[in-house]
Amino acid sequence: MxxxxxxxxxxxxxxxxxxxxxxxxxxxxxxxxxxxxxxxxxxxxxxxxxxxxxxxxxxxxxxxxxxxxxxxxxxxxxxxxxxxxGQTPLAGVAFKGDVATAQLLLDHGAQVDGAGPDGKTALMFAAMFDRLEVLELLLARGAAPGRQDEGGRTALDYARAMGAQRTQARLANL
Missing domain, CATH: 1.25.40.20 (Ankyrin repeat-containing domain)
Structure with a gap:
């Protein structure tokens, strides 16, 4: 050989x-x-x-x-x-708070409630880091605010844990 x-x-x-x-x-x-x-x-x-x-x-x-x-x-x-x-591009964008890129990803097939193995969705990242504008986009596109990750936590739980005032108030009013 x-x-x-x-x-x-x-x-x-x-x-x-x-x-x-x-x-x-x-x-x-x-x-x-x-x-x-x-x-x-x-x-x-x-x-x-x-x-x-x-x-x-x-x-x-x-x-x-x-x-x-x-x-x-x-x-x-x-x-x-x-x-x-286990992070998707949409989750990364939600963390950063980039509405334009989030919309582009969603328009090209990103699943609004897509999640990695830990069950964390883009909505959870947006809630956690107080990215209200991205959170509003995700909700408008059908994100499920009551969805739970593998530990049973919701987007509202993450917002509360991180002290994210704006997203916490928005989610609490749903």
Whole structure:
């Protein structure tokens, strides 16, 4: 059986593929839409994940790069793909309070009550960090305020635990 040497064609291709993948994550973090579009055109998989399980979409949406997020969704990035911590892009956006990106994700198939293995939904993250505007969007899109995580906690429980005054008041009035 022939083994690959350091200078073999396969090793060179693997190094080039890895360089393109690293570049795609750099572009996602920076919101470089044109370069990211080119990387997708040359074959970087739209749902590629880094060592923490974060997809390109997770990074662009979490960092508030709306146009880069739009590009990835147009290339069929999976808005439900969770990272290694079980978080969805919508949950990350709810934590950050980015209404525009939350709406974009929802418009492209993110499940309003989607959750990771721990059962935490985007509504729970919005409630926890007092992101009232995102909470209102999620409620308008049908989020279930009474839904419980694996520990039996609701969005209102999280708002109370974190002292999130605005979201606590809103949820208590439902």
């Amino acid at each position: 022939k083994t690959q040497t350091q200078d073999s064609p396969a090793t060179k291709i693997d190094a080039e593929v890895m360089a393109l993948a690293r570049e795609s994550f750099r572009c996602a973090r920076a919101g470089e839409v044109d370069r990211l579009a080119w990387l997708l055109e040359v074959g970087v998989p739209v749902n590629v994940c880094n060592e923490r399980g974060d997809s390109l979409l997770m990074l662009t949406s979490y960092l508030g790069h709306v146009e880069a997020t739009r590009l990835l969704l147009a290339h069929r990035a999976d808005p439900e793909r969770t990272n290694d911590r």
